[in-house]
């Protein structure tokens with residue numbers, strides 16, 4: 001097994017590169033290495049875990065780290081399957097410093113036994129964004145055409161779209177390439193704005209990589225099976241099938257994947273119309289869930305995707321096949337929720353149109369969906385005009401009353417598409433180059449705080465912002481050092497806020513174990529507990545790995561500059577959650593009742609206490625000693 005990790009440090013300004021080596025034990029993976037490299041070089045890093053290329057399913061995620069342009073702090077984002085081809089470069093991490101003078105493609109290639117080859121080649125990015133399939137797809141088409149032939153085996157391409165240039169939250173996209181052809185299964189390092197960082201700080205619009213270098217990956221299935229038998233009395237593949245069933249097909253709900261399972265189970269917790277569902281009665285929410293979602297949006301998905309078994313993987317041979325497709329459209333819960341019900345869209349043709357347009361531009365889908373739903377509410381309430389947003393006449397249908405599912409969804413999607421175009425072209429007041437929070441602040445100053453109040457996000461440091469994951473629970477608005485991914489507890493039960501902070505801190509440590517090993521979290525049911533033991537069996541370093549993970553969490557926490565909620569609707573998300581716990585779920589815990597009472601008497605004061613209680617729970621759990 002590898003006893004050290006190799007980092008390829010590339011200066012994008014000069015194409016000079018060098019290789020650094022780090023002993024396994026001092027660093028264990030792409031996150032602790034990324035934290036170190038980011039602190040030292042302010043680099044953008046991407047790398048695989050120690051088990052990339054091994055027999056363990058889910059072990060080939062490509063993990064991105066660096067200081068995030070939109071969040072403002074250290075961030076971690078990851079992409080499914082992209083680590084498998086990366087492993088053929090014979091390095092563990094690629095670290096980018098410096099900036100290419102004009103937008104360029106970084107090409108990395110390594111043939112067996114040979115040195116890695118590094119090329120930085122300029123491209124006409126604006127021309128490429130407009131050509132072929134446009135945006136990220138145009139960049140992938142161009143890059144494969146221009147560089148593909150030099151690869152003996154299928155390479156992989158990371159690409160950015162116009163959102164990377166026009167905003168601080170552009171994502172990085174990629175698709176598996178099969179037999180020389182780009183597939184439609186797009187995978188994303190979505191959150192954290194690493195596409196914007198790649199383009200704006202390093203001048204790189206695409207990275208193509210691949211090779212035939214072979215190193216010693218753990219391939220002994222018999223030994224792995226023995227470890228699983230000892231722990232679960234099952235072979236590895238059987239345990240993995242059991243652990244990932246909800247992502248493949250869940251017989252209890254007759255559906256599968258994050259879209260199918262979430263929309264089957266949300267019921268009164270489903271969020272719609274820019275979170276305005278939180279102010280409705282439970283009956284109204286159930287009506288939306290039953291009529292708009294179960295009877296239409298989910299039914300369409302089940303008919304078009306589940307019954308026809310359009311299941312794909314992210315590029316690694318994984319039996320979870322979590323990528324649920326309808327033709328060229330991939331259906332995940334959160335993009336099809338934020339650019340779905342949250343934006344007043346409950347029909348797949350409309351949601352596909354809007355999601356595809358956002359994907360083509362290379363936006364982080366959850367963030368841009370949060371912005372669209374916010375702006376659509378502002379339009380429908382007359383807080384902003386179409387002229388101010390630089391779009392033609394637009395009046396979103398933003399209430400369930402009399403909502404026509406197919407035509408009103410398409411009407412709203414068309415407005416969403418116009419707003420996306422206006423963001424990219426910076427029309428009207430829409431300038432998101434420095435993020436939505438800064439734009440919201442400007443709008444508040446010019447037009448009053450009522451414009452900012454319907455925007456739900458967590459705030460960090462001076463201008464960091466992050467629309468939350470799509471669950472109606474206080475955990476998604478926690479003051480954690482990294483928000484927008486699952487480094488917090490998003491269960492729907494009531495936990496006193498101090499306890500919630502502690503639980504989120506524990507979750508963060510478990511997620512760090514997965515990310516630092518390059519593991520896909522959909523395999524977490526076994527991977528969380530097995531990974532430290534596997535590090536123990538292969539390297540004799542289980543205790544050190546666990547200590548290192550705790551230390552890493554406390555170091556990330558030491559930079560936690562979370563800011564108290566700034567918009568009214570964020571406070572209302574908490575208050576209405578608490579009230580619903582009592583009135584709908586019948587919870588009579590005196591602590592819950594106390595919080596409901598406090599919010600009723602003085603909402604801002606109670607919210608501040610609630611926030612600080614969570615913060616204390618996090619802080620006391622993630623201290624270094």
Ligand code: SF4
Nearest residue numbers: 080314318320322520
């Ligand atoms: S669960 Fe999905 S994302 Fe994760 S490894 Fe399998 S196919 Fe890839």
